[in-house]
Amino acid sequence: MSSTPEGKWTADHRSMAKRRFRFTRNDWMGYLFSAPLIIGVVVFAIYPMFAALFMSFHQTSGLNLSGAWVGLSNYRYALEDSLFWQALTNTFMMGIWSVLLGIVLSFILASLINNLKWNLGRNFFKAVYFLPNVVSGVATSLLFSFLFFPSKEGLINFVIGLFGMDPVGWFTNPEVARYSIVLMSLWGALGYNTIIFLAGLQSVPRDLYEAADVDGAGTYRKWWYITIPYLRPIFVFMLIMGTIGGMKRFTDVWLIGGTAGNPGGSLMTVVLYIYRNAFLASQMGLATAVSYLLFLIILILTAFLMLLNRRKDSLD
Amino acid sequence: MKKTVLLILSFVLVFTMAACTGSSGKDVTGGVQIEKVSDMQGTVRVALAGWQLENGIDALTGNPTIGLNEYLDKTFKKMYPNIKLEVYQIPWENVKAKQTAMLLSGDADVLYTGGAFASQWYQEGLLRDLDDLIEKDTSFDPNIYLEGIMNNSYSTKSPDGSKQFGIPVALGRRMTIYDKKLFEDWGVDTLTAQPGPEEILDKAKKMTGKNPKTGEDNYGLYWSGNSLNGSTFVALTLAFGAKGAEGSLKDIKNIKWHLNTPEMVKVLEWLKEAAKLPPAGFVNAQGAENFGLEKNNIAIALDSTGGSTMSEYRSKQNKELLDRFEPVLNLGPKGEGWVAVDPFIMAKNAKDVDASWEVMKFLTSYMTQKYMYENFSNTPTLKNADFVTPEDKFVKKALEIAEVGHSELMDEANPFYMSDIAPAINGFISQAASGHAPDIQKFLDDLQARAEKWSANLK
Numbered sequence: 053m054s055s056t057p058e059g060k061w062t063a064d065h066r067s068m069a070k071r072r073f074r075f076t077r078n079d080w081m082g083y084l085f086s087a088p089l090i091i092g093v094v095v096f097a098i099y100p101m102f103a104a105l106f107m108s109f110h111q112t113s114g115l116n117l118s119g120a121w122v123g124l125s126n127y128r129y130a131l132e133d134s135l136f137w138q139a140l141t142n143t144f145m146m147g148i149w150s151v152l153l154g155i156v157l158s159f160i161l162a163s164l165i166n167n168l169k170w171n172l173g174r175n176f177f178k179a180v181y182f183l184p185n186v187v188s189g190v191a192t193s194l195l196f197s198f199l200f201f202p203s204k205e206g207l208i209n210f211v212i213g214l215f216g217m218d219p220v221g222w223f224t225n226p227e228v229a230r231y232s233i234v235l236m237s238l239w240g241a242l243g244y245n246t247i248i249f250l251a252g253l254q255s256v257p258r259d260l261y262e263a264a265d266v267d268g269a270g271t272y273r274k275w276w277y278i279t280i281p282y283l284r285p286i287f288v289f290m291l292i293m294g295t296i297g298g299m300k301r302f303t304d305v306w307l308i309g310g311t312a313g314n315p316g317g318s319l320m321t322v323v324l325y326i327y328r329n330a331f332l333a334s335q336m337g338l339a340t341a342v343s344y345l346l347f348l349i350i351l352i353l354t355a356f357l358m359l360l361n362r363r364k365d366s367l368d
Numbered sequence: 369m370k371k372t373v374l375l376i377l378s379f380v381l382v383f384t385m386a387a388c389t390g391s392s393g394k395d396v397t398g399g400v401q402i403e404k405v406s407d408m409q410g411t412v413r414v415a416l417a418g419w420q421l422e423n424g425i426d427a428l429t430g431n432p433t434i435g436l437n438e439y440l441d442k443t444f445k446k447m448y449p450n451i452k453l454e455v456y457q458i459p460w461e462n463v464k465a466k467q468t469a470m471l472l473s474g475d476a477d478v479l480y481t482g483g484a485f486a487s488q489w490y491q492e493g494l495l496r497d498l499d500d501l502i503e504k505d506t507s508f509d510p511n512i513y514l515e516g517i518m519n520n521s522y523s524t525k526s527p528d529g530s531k532q533f534g535i536p537v538a539l540g541r542r543m544t545i546y547d548k549k550l551f552e553d554w555g556v557d558t559l560t561a562q563p564g565p566e567e568i569l570d571k572a573k574k575m576t577g578k579n580p581k582t583g584e585d586n587y588g589l590y591w592s593g594n595s596l597n598g599s600t601f602v603a604l605t606l607a608f609g610a611k612g613a614e615g616s617l618k619d620i621k622n623i624k625w626h627l628n629t630p631e632m633v634k635v636l637e638w639l640k641e642a643a644k645l646p647p648a649g650f651v652n653a654q655g656a657e658n659f660g661l662e663k664n665n666i667a668i669a670l671d672s673t674g675g676s677t678m679s680e681y682r683s684k685q686n687k688e689l690l691d692r693f694e695p696v697l698n699l700g701p702k703g704e705g706w707v708a709v710d711p712f713i714m715a716k717n718a719k720d721v722d723a724s725w726e727v728m729k730f731l732t733s734y735m736t737q738k739y740m741y742e743n744f745s746n747t748p749t750l751k752n753a754d755f756v757t758p759e760d761k762f763v764k765k766a767l768e769i770a771e772v773g774h775s776e777l778m779d780e781a782n783p784f785y786m787s788d789i790a791p792a793i794n795g796f797i798s799q800a801a802s803g804h805a806p807d808i809q810k811f812l813d814d815l816q817a818r819a820e821k822w823s824a825n826l827k
Contacts, residue, residue, distance in 0.1 A: 111825075111826060122825075125825060126825075129821070129825050133818075135788075197652065197654065201649060201654065202647075202648040202649045202654070202655075203647060203648060203649065203655070219648075221648055221802070223649075223652050224648045224649060224651050224652060224798070224801070224802070225802060226798070226799070226802060226804075308652055309594065309652065310594030310595075310596065310652070310653070310791070310794060311594075311596060311786075311787075311790065311791045311794070312594055312790075312791035312792070312793075312794035312795045312798070313791070313795070314593065314594045314651045314652055314794055314795065314798040315651050315652075315798035315799075315801070315802060316795055316798045316799040316802065316804070317795045328786075328787045328788075328791065329787055331464070332783065332786040332787040333783035333784060333786060333787030333788070334488060334783055335783065335787070338825075
């Protein structure tokens with residue numbers, strides 16, 4: 053049979069297929085070298101994700117992580133809990149302001165630094181604005197709790213007092229506290245965002261600006277019609293990363309407002325809600341259920357942002 | 369040149385090693401001759417939350433301190449030469465997760481930890497009952513410890529109070545302290561020895577505003593408005609007889625909540641009034657930085673420790689401050705309040721139970737508590753803590769309060785209390801402070817409904 057050309061082809065094909073499923077020494081070596089990474093990802097990322105999902109359908113108490121199966125009860129409890137919705141509203145509010153102000157301000161800052169002719173000055177400002185980014189969230193919160201001290205002894209209140217204004221309860225007035233947190237997080241994140249935008253600004257081809265110059269475009273028009281459209285992928289990246297970061301807000305609100313999210317629950321966020329249930333009440337089932345709800349919200353938001361970007365692409 | 373550099377480096381090395389390895393030469397036994405107690409053999413793994421192992425200097429007073437290692441060398445290792453100790457020091461930050469991991473993996477036999485953690489681990493079956501060990505050991509006297517702490521605390525006793533799983537070794541200090549000078553300035557009678565909530569509120573109101581003598585802004589009252597365990601709220605529930613719940617932590621699903629009772633309404637009415645008196649930062653635990661010091665502007669502080677006044681006294685012998693700040697009992701009907709108790713506990717699967725018990729006994733003994741008080745100002749748990757210096761009136765008052773202490777269901781050992789009640793009360797306080805307190809009955813009805821729903825979700 054194999055003497056015919058067709059038969060020979062089939063036999064060769066079979067032996068090739070056999071060889072394809074036989075591990076060679078090189079294959080083994082490849083798997084061996086990638087094993088630490090694969091094992092790490094499976095053990096520390098994939099397994100916990102599935103374990104948490106499994107746990108969210110169980111009634112757990114303390115270390116008894118495999119309690120009774122309760123179906124969607126934990127999800128239902130969270131969705132019917134007004135505190136969860138309050139936490140979600142606060143998280144959105146602080147997140148939206150942080151992302152919008154963070155992107156706009158850092159882009160303006162990056163544009164200003166990028167336009168500096170003096171190279172040393174450019175590096176100086178890059179370093180100055182990036183410095184807050186290396187300060188830990190804990191240190192930042194402590195620093196701002198003194199800067200925003202609510203009486204006239206607080207530094208910011210002292211300064212505004214010089215202009216005849218009354219002291220502001222930066223972290224003690226529920227109407228103001230969320231915006232104070234936004235200001236604090238802006239201080240920490242502005243440098244990182246600025247560096248990313250700077251990298252993007254330096255990658256805009258010079259010939260586009262030269263062509264615009266020939267057409268008689270001014271600085272503002274070049275910024276609006278060349279720089280901003282060219283940096284759209286970076287804007288989208290910042291928007292997605294900012295949204296994810298904003299939805300996971302915890303350290304600063306916890307350090308300043310405690311487990312109550314004081315003042316008046318205005319600093320209560322979804323992750324703080326998860327923390328309270330997981331580590332104060334040992335209700336891991338409920339906490340993981342809320343974690344998955346948060347995961348879904350972030351996933352939908354991210355997909356929505358990416359879809360917006362794709363639609364814009366198709367119009368182009 | 370090379371020889372000189374080498375010589376200098378050698379000297380530096382020798383001096384550094386001498387400085388690092390040398391003992392303090394200080395007596396840690398109070399003159400007691402240490403003798404061998406037993407030839408018992410074994411290895412005990414001890415996990416300590418926050419203890420200082422090496423010799424050092426107290427950051428507040430500047431006084432030298434003797435680390436646990438030197439103390440053990442001079443005492444325990446001579447008393448039990450054949451018991452090998454493996455001591456692990458764990459910083460308080462995230463200590464629960466780390467010690468939980470040690471208990472689950474069987475890497476610790478004896479642990480020193482926070483009372484709430486100990487209580488939770490006991491309910492999860494990770495700790496060993498000590499009753500059999502106490503019963504058969506005639507050398508151990510449980511009566512040396514404060515009654516309220518040894519026998520009435522969730523940190524040392526099982527939820528139904530029938531089993532002993534912890535031996536208390538350190539207390540949290542929480543008492544009412546007032547500033548005599550401000551009382552004099554305002555012409556207000558000083559607090560009685562056991563002031564109730566009404567007396568405190570009444571006098572605090574009189575001392576809020578511009579000081580008639582100095583013209584400075586004064587605040588009549590202070591407490592931490594975002595306390596994790598809501599200790600002031602606990603003391604108020606005791607004072608007003610608001611139990612909050614009925615049942616046992618052993619059967620948490622069937623706890624009956626009483627959060628919207630008339631007594632609880634009184635607690636919140638008091639908080640609503642009192643929240644107008646402290647400095648604004650109290651909702652975020654700020655504003656009392658100078659309490660206990662020269663520049664103080666707060667008349668009465670609840671759940672205060674007296675720590676800054678004692679540190680000033682220890683470092684500068686400032687007797688004036690010590691006379692100015694006076695502690696009194698807490699708010700409860702017998703002067704009780706919420707008392708934090710840090711115990712020693714034994715892992716369920718301790719490898720060498722007998723050796724572990726000897727270690728536990730030693731680390732909770734009079735001698736160790738004296739060492740901890742003298743070096744780190746720890747508050748002891750003993751009935752007869754005669755080593756407390758005569759001027760340390762704050763520790764003495766804390767011991768008085770602890771003597772009458774008892775755990776109720778409004779306690780950090782109660783998961784719903786920690787996750788929802790304490791934060792909700794803190795939220796109420798901050799709303800009251802900003803003049804937007806919610807309707808009290810509706811607030812409590814909501815909390816009650818929430819608690820019932822929480823319990824129902826457990827079933």
